[in-house]
Amino acid sequence: xxxxxxxxxxxxxxxxxxxxxxxxxxxxxxxxxxxxxxxxxxxxxxxxxxxxxxxxxxxxxxxxxxxxxxxxxxxxxxxxxxxxxxxxxxxxxxxxxxxxxxxxxxxxxxx
Amino acid sequence: xxxxxxxxxxxxxxxxxxxxxxxxxxxxxxxxxxxxxxxxxxxxxxxxxxxxxxxxxxxxxxxxxxxxxxxxxxxxxxxxxxxxxxxxxxxxxxxxxxxxxxxxxxxxxxxxx
Numbered sequence: 001x002x003x004x005x006x007x008x009x010x011x012x013x014x015x016x017x018x019x020x021x022x023x024x025x026x027x028x029x030x031x032x033x034x035x036x037x038x039x040x041x042x043x044x045x046x047x048x049x050x051x052x053x054x055x056x057x058x059x060x061x062x063x064x065x066x067x068x069x070x071x072x073x074x075x076x077x078x079x080x081x082x083x084x085x086x087x088x089x090x091x092x093x094x095x096x097x098x099x100x101x102x103x104x105x106x107x108x109x110x111x
Numbered sequence: 112x113x114x115x116x117x118x119x120x121x122x123x124x125x126x127x128x129x130x131x132x133x134x135x136x137x138x139x140x141x142x143x144x145x146x147x148x149x150x151x152x153x154x155x156x157x158x159x160x161x162x163x164x165x166x167x168x169x170x171x172x173x174x175x176x177x178x179x180x181x182x183x184x185x186x187x188x189x190x191x192x193x194x195x196x197x198x199x200x201x202x203x204x205x206x207x208x209x210x211x212x213x214x215x216x217x218x219x220x221x222x223x224x
Contacts, residue, residue, distance in 0.1 A: 030210055042115075042202060042215040043154070088153050097209035098167055099144075101153030 006089055006105040014110050019076040021105040023089030024069075030092045032065055033099070034074050037086045046074075046087075051094070079109045113137065115216035117203050123222045129191035132219045136184070136205030142166075143180055144213060145188050146202040154202055160186065161209060193223045 007022045023032070031050045035043040049056045049065045049072070056063045062075040076083055086104040093100070116135040124130050136143050141162050146154035157176065159167040162183040171178070175194070180186040190197055200220050204213040 033212065035215075042217045043204075045212050045214065048212055090153075092210045096167070097142075098156055098159065099213060101155070103151075103153050 006087070006102045008105060009103070010106045010108075012108040012110065013079060015079060015081055017079055017109075019079050019083070019107055019109070021074045021087050021089075021107070023072045023074070023102055025072075025089075025091050025102075026070065027091075028094045029067070030094050032063075032072050033090045033092075034061075034063060034072075035088045035090060035101075037088065037104070039085075043088065076107075079107075081109050081111045083107060083109045115203055115205055115214055117201075117216035117219055119219055120217065121220050121222075123224065124193055125224050126195055127192040129189065130193055130221065131187050131189045132201050132203075132221075134186045134188070134203030134216060136186070136203070137214055140205035140207055140214075141183070142206045142209050142211075143186050144204040144206075145178055145186070146204065148200045148202055148218070150199070157188070159209075166209070190221075193221075195223050197221060198223045 005024050033048045034046040037043045047058050047063050049063050060077045065072045086106050088101050088104045090099045090101045118133050143160045145157045147157050148154040157171045158178045160180040163180045178188045200218040202218045204215045206213045
């Protein structure tokens with residue numbers, strides 16, 4: 001079963017705008033990860049945030065984690081056409097090591 | 112550093128035939144994973160190996176799917192016999208250890224007719 005649920009399912013913005021994607025999950029986690037998948041290709045790891053962390057940055061990416069609300073958000077600033085892809089959140093539960101993915105958000109950045 | 116390698120990239124078979132996929136993880140990575148990704152969905156874990164032992168195969172349809180990881184390095188995933196609903200992308204990933212960042216291969220796109 002899917003643990004993470006991304007919101008929105010699809011997002012279309014103009015180049016230069018910021019994109020925010022949200023992820024909710026159900027159980028206690030060890031960490032939460034965000035991945036990007038370009039059409040027809042494998043997944044690329046973007047960022048990992050541990051359960052004792054609240055915010056993490058990597059380049060134009062900012063991830064927040066609120067364990068009390070069981071939610072996370074991914075912010076991409078100053079988006080580019082090359083950011084067009086599907087974005088997935090995935091969680092590792094404290095009780096195991098399985099990485100469980102959500103259904104993903106399809107981001108389209110228009111030039 | 113070389114990434115995760117998978118072959119073949121594409122495969123078309125008829126239902127009831129068998130098929131095998133191969134994965135070579137990043138050197139030194141102890142944990143290897145096989146995922147199934149159906150179009151429009153997120154990847155679903157099929158099986159997880161730690162070195163050459165199985166850690167989690169609870170979501171593997173064992174009546175038709177099998178996997179092995181000989182010598183704790185390369186791995187093969189087999190489907191026999193294939194069904195129409197097995198059409199999907201099969202992704203292999205590896206990580207240094209459990210719960211750490213996973214690195215994915217390009218996947219094998221399977222179409223069952």
